[in-house]
Amino acid sequence: MNQPAVQNPAPAVTMIAMTHVEKWYGEFQALTDINLTVRKGERIVLCGPSGSGKSTLIRCINHLESYQKGEIRVGGTRLGDDAKTIDAVRREVGMVFQHFNLFPHMSVLENCMLAPMRSLGVSKGEAEATARQLLGRVKILEQAEKYPAQLSGGQQQRVAIARALCMKPKVMLFDEPTSALDPEMVKEVLDTMIGLADEGMTMICVTHEMGFARQVANRVIFMASGAIVEEAPPEEFFHNPRHERTRKFLGEILSKH
Amino acid sequence: MGSNEFLFLLTGLKWTVLLSLVGFVGGGVFGLAIALMRVSGRPLMERITSGYIALFQGTPLLMQLFVVYYGLALVGLKLDAWIAVAIGFTLHASAYLGEIWRGSIEAVPKGQTEAAKALSLNYVSRMRDVILPQAIRISLPATVGFLVQLIKGTSLAAIVGFTELTRAGNIVSNQIFQPLLVFGIVGVLYFLLCWPLSLYGSHLERRMAIAAR
Numbered sequence: 148m149n150q151p152a153v154q155n156p157a158p159a160v161t162m163i164a165m166t167h168v169e170k171w172y173g174e175f176q177a178l179t180d181i182n183l184t185v186r187k188g189e190r191i192v193l194c195g196p197s198g199s200g201k202s203t204l205i206r207c208i209n210h211l212e213s214y215q216k217g218e219i220r221v222g223g224t225r226l227g228d229d230a231k232t233i234d235a236v237r238r239e240v241g242m243v244f245q246h247f248n249l250f251p252h253m254s255v256l257e258n259c260m261l262a263p264m265r266s267l268g269v270s271k272g273e274a275e276a277t278a279r280q281l282l283g284r285v286k287i288l289e290q291a292e293k294y295p296a297q298l299s300g301g302q303q304q305r306v307a308i309a310r311a312l313c314m315k316p317k318v319m320l321f322d323e324p325t326s327a328l329d330p331e332m333v334k335e336v337l338d339t340m341i342g343l344a345d346e347g348m349t350m351i352c353v354t355h356e357m358g359f360a361r362q363v364a365n366r367v368i369f370m371a372s373g374a375i376v377e378e379a380p381p382e383e384f385f386h387n388p389r390h391e392r393t394r395k396f397l398g399e400i401l402s403k404h
Numbered sequence: 405m406g407s408n409e410f411l412f413l414l415t416g417l418k419w420t421v422l423l424s425l426v427g428f429v430g431g432g433v434f435g436l437a438i439a440l441m442r443v444s445g446r447p448l449m450e451r452i453t454s455g456y457i458a459l460f461q462g463t464p465l466l467m468q469l470f471v472v473y474y475g476l477a478l479v480g481l482k483l484d485a486w487i488a489v490a491i492g493f494t495l496h497a498s499a500y501l502g503e504i505w506r507g508s509i510e511a512v513p514k515g516q517t518e519a520a521k522a523l524s525l526n527y528v529s530r531m532r533d534v535i536l537p538q539a540i541r542i543s544l545p546a547t548v549g550f551l552v553q554l555i556k557g558t559s560l561a562a563i564v565g566f567t568e569l570t571r572a573g574n575i576v577s578n579q580i581f582q583p584l585l586v587f588g589i590v591g592v593l594y595f596l597l598c599w600p601l602s603l604y605g606s607h608l609e610r611r612m613a614i615a616a617r
Contacts, residue, residue: 234524240522248518250519262524265525266523314523
């Protein structure tokens with residue numbers, strides 16, 4: 148597949164490199180020959196029908212899923228099966244989930260402070276200062292003392308984004324971050340993500356929000372049956388898709404909006 | 405029945421409470437280890453602990469106490485009744501609590517573990533900070549229920565000569581020949597111990613049902 152022309156003059160530092168990654172669940176092949184390079188500051192949107200392997204792909208990057216073949220490098224680290232490299236990668240990579248996965252027994256503030264204190268060894272005072280700053284950035288500081296169950300879905304997802312940012316990650320992975328939200332809450336989460344993109348965060352987003360893809364993505368990647376089918380800048384992807392499967396998918400998803 | 409006899413019953417009650425506490429604390433510590441091994445994802449550990457649980461849930465507590473007290477004596481390990489009974493109850497309680505807590509750990513949604521992993525929390529922190537606090541809350545009604553069973557189960561310690569409440573009642577009854585009165589009082593004492601716990605258990609259960617709505 149041809150490398151698309153880089154739109155913005157993105158620095159050439161490679162943040163994530165997946166080469167010939169293959170994954171099976173028993174007999175079922177979930178990922179087939181995945182090759183993907185993400186440079187620093189790039190925003191990638193991954194889309195495709197359900198079961199096409201998009202979530203599996205990004206979950207391999209921080210080793211929530213293992214893979215059988217190929218190589219994944221994050222920053223300078225080659226991701227192996229050992230706790231040391233997995234831990235090194237997870238400290239650099241933040242993740243936001245479809246169902247938020249906030250810790251329900253902790254306040255919003257505690258949710259944001261736990262990981263920096265436990266895995267980075269940051270002091271309590273410093274963790275709290277960082278947490279408050281980032282909660283302010285996702286515009287939810289006034290809810291810091293509340294518990295997740297007291298917040299709306301959109302608010303919870305913004306807390307989840309702040310929680311991930313508290314680890315000062317170099318890359319952010321978003322796994323369908325707006326799919327579990329009521330329609331009126333989608334925008335506040337997307338706006339937060341757009342703000343993050345504007346600040347130069349390297350991002351990979353699994354999402355069906357095509358407006359977001361148009362506005363933010365450097366490249367849109369279409370997956371089907373565990374393989375990357377098409378990869379193009381948004382203009383080209385939406386107006387001139389090369390593959391039949393892409394056209395069919397776009398037809399289905401865009402007719403819904 | 406004079407005050408001496410009643411005080412004797414209260415001494416028995418004291419041992420019943422102590423025995424329950426030892427069983428609960430010992431069973432709690434070992435039970436937690438068993439629960440963690442049961443969900444470790446390591447086949448050998450999981451098989452060993454599941455066998456352990458099956459063995460102690462599948463045989464009567466009375467038999468377990470016999471084996472620890474008389475069985476170990478037969479192979480030359482003569483244990484004090486107090487120690488033998490403490491070991492017996494610890495083994496028994498750890499099997500039940502291990503199984504209760506295994507279920508509770510598995511009832512915590514998988515996303516919690518994934519979020520904790522994605523935040524690069526290590527195993528100890530994932531368990532201590534994220535999973536166990538939620539699992540313990542889920543397990544509380546069942547744990548309290550088991551504690552009530554354990555308190556009543558301590559009466560079986562009488563069989564190896566341990567003077568807890570039931571055996572104390574037996575002794576007093578044999579002295580003053582008023583079994584109905586004596587065992588009536590013994591029953592009331594057990595009830596006063598267990599009933600508040602049962603109430604607390606169903607209170608917790610109601611509260612969780614509301615929270616889950």
